[in-house]
Amino acid sequence: MTSSLSDLLMKALLLSCIALLAFSDAAVAPPTGITRHYKFDIQMANATRLCHTKSIVTVNGQFPGPKIVAREGDRVVVKI
Numbered sequence: 001m002t003s004s005l006s007d008l009l010m011k012a013l014l015l016s017c018i019a020l021l022a023f024s025d026a027a028v029a030p031p032t033g034i035t036r037h038y039k040f041d042i043q044m045a046n047a048t049r050l051c052h053t054k055s056i057v058t059v060n061g062q063f064p065g066p067k068i069v070a071r072e073g074d075r076v077v078v079k080i
């Protein structure tokens with residue numbers, strides 16, 4: 001009898017832990033969202049336009065940088 005009671009207590013504790021994890025995760029990103037990963041390689045480059053050279057910030061060798069696509073609820077991780 002006492003072992004089944006402790007079993008029940010363990011299960012209840014486990015369930016409450018899982019519920020807490022699900023809740024805290026939902027606060028950061030809804031369950032429907034996905035995580036999108038981007039890697040940005042930042043470099044300075046000299047650009048010459050109309051006989052005038054200036055230093056510009058490029059992302060992955062591009063200016064302007066790449067487009068970030070995300071939908072509502074998504075999590076975007078950008079590694080720079």
Ligand SMILES: *[C@@H]1O[C@H](CO)[C@@H](O)[C@H](O)[C@H]1NC(C)=O
Nearest residue numbers: 043044045046047053054055
């Ligand atoms: C840009 O031009 C300057 C002056 O010519 C030079 O010192 C610098 O190294 C150049 N930077 C790059 C990223 O090429």
